[in-house]
Amino acid sequence: MKNFEWVQPETVADAVAALGKPGAMALAGGVDLLDRLKERLDSPSRLVSLRKLPGMGDIKVAGGAATIGANVTLARLAADPALKASHPIIGDAAGHAATPQLRAMATIGGNLAQRPRCWYFRSEEFVCRKKGGTECFALDGDNSMHAIYDNKLCAATHPSTVVTALMALGARVQIAGAKAREVELASFFVTPETDVRREVVLAPGELITGLTVPAVPANLRTAYTKQVAKQSFDWPLVDVAVALVMEGRTCKRATLVLGAVAPTPRRATEAERVLTGATVDVMTAGRAARAAIASATPLAHNDYKVPILEAVLARTIMTAITGRAS
Numbered sequence: 001m002k003n004f005e006w007v008q009p010e011t012v013a014d015a016v017a018a019l020g021k022p023g024a025m026a027l028a029g030g031v032d033l034l035d036r037l038k039e040r041l042d043s044p045s046r047l048v049s050l051r052k053l054p055g056m057g058d059i060k061v062a063g064g065a066a067t068i069g070a071n072v073t074l075a076r077l078a079a080d081p082a083l084k085a086s087h088p089i090i091g092d093a094a095g096h097a098a099t100p101q102l103r104a105m106a107t108i109g110g111n112l113a114q115r116p117r118c119w120y121f122r123s124e125e126f127v128c129r130k131k132g133g134t135e136c137f138a139l140d141g142d143n144s145m146h147a148i149y150d151n152k153l154c155a156a157t158h159p160s161t162v163v164t165a166l167m168a169l170g171a172r173v174q175i176a177g178a179k180a181r182e183v184e185l186a187s188f189f190v191t192p193e194t195d196v197r198r199e200v201v202l203a204p205g206e207l208i209t210g211l212t213v214p215a216v217p218a219n220l221r222t223a224y225t226k227q228v229a230k231q232s233f234d235w236p237l238v239d240v241a242v243a244l245v246m247e248g249r250t251c252k253r254a255t256l257v258l259g260a261v262a263p264t265p266r267r268a269t270e271a272e273r274v275l276t277g278a279t280v281d282v283m284t285a286g287r288a289a290r291a292a293i294a295s296a297t298p299l300a301h302n303d304y305k306v307p308i309l310e311a312v313l314a315r316t317i318m319t320a321i322t323g324r325a326s
């Protein structure tokens with residue numbers, strides 16, 4: 001591992017200045033970044049620890065809306081009583097990510113900005129498109145855990161499952177940098193077609209300071225499911241977050257977000273159209289799920305994910321409606 005300078009700023013302005021230097025990288029819990037250093041994917045000349053930045057470790061819920069600092073760990077997101085009451089699917093998603101030890105280290109800022117876990121990208125032997133090469137090795141290789149949508153250029157999936165729930169709730173991301181800005185979480189991710197070498201809109205010198213999540217109206221029904229291959233901790237095969245604005249049994253607006261199936265978290269817009277204006281029951285949930293998978297483009301070794309996604313999406317829609325896991 002290359003030597004690097006260690007900086008621990010105590011203000012956001014100092015952190016932005018420190019990150020503006022060539023070769024500087026932000027360090028939060030280190031779960032992803034330390035792996036990448038060991039895998040020789042990254043060799044920063046300077047690590048800027050975000051641990052001491054004020055206000056970035058807080059969760060506040062006021063008037064039903066939540067403000068979440070970027071340094072809040074997934075363990076705290078899963079356990080915070082106010083957040084559990086105001087936005088239960090955030091805790092569901094955070095509590096099912098990784099393992100208890102990892103959740104105690106991993107921050108939500110790092111979770112949003114972590115890089116894909118594609119085994120070709122993570123191996124120094126494969127110079128794939130994400131590393132400046134000309135090939136996506138997963139397309140003709142072992143793509144069993146890869147994208148089943150939007151996978152022409154790069155088949156790596158975005159690794160965050162917490163994002164799926166946050167996006168369904170309309171979260172926004174606060175970014176500090178030369179100029180502070182706020183973006184919808186849905187617009188925070190970059191598709192391979194836009195820039196295959198990065199996954200998020202952060203420019204050099206920018207950092208996430210936190211997230212805001214709007215209040216959940218009384219008629220919003222939500223549910224989250226992470227489907228894994230084994231019962232102990234695992235990366236997702238698929239994960240799904242559902243948010244339905246209901247008037248009686250009729251869906252007025254549907255937001256369905258799919259994780260682990262595309263290079264970015266993906267709205268299931270075809271399924272949203274089926275649900276909007278419809279009476280939501282097992283039949284419509286099934287139709288919506290079928291509409292969602294109609295545009296899937298699975299690869300040679302991951303078509304098994306398509307029926308799993310269909311079943312998980314239908315089930316999660318019904319869980320949102322009935323309040324009971326089915």
Ligand SMILES: Cc1cc2nc3c(=O)[nH]c(=O)nc-3n(C[C@H](O)[C@H](O)[C@H](O)COP(=O)(O)OP(=O)(O)OC[C@H]3O[C@@H](n4cnc5c(N)ncnc54)[C@H](O)[C@@H]3O)c2cc1C
Binds near residue numbers: 032033109113162206
């Ligand atoms: C075995 C295993 C299983 C896992 N399972 C899941 C899972 O099921 N679901 C899931 O969502 N995740 C999962 N993860 C991923 C884990 O949750 C993330 O790696 C972790 O959240 C990253 O957070 P961190 O604070 O450790 O980030 P770091 O490793 O410190 O940073 C990650 C990246 O984000 C950047 N960064 C960090 N903070 C900021 C900030 N505030 N602003 C801008 N950039 C920043 C860093 O520069 C770096 O590039 C798993 C990880 C492992 C090892």
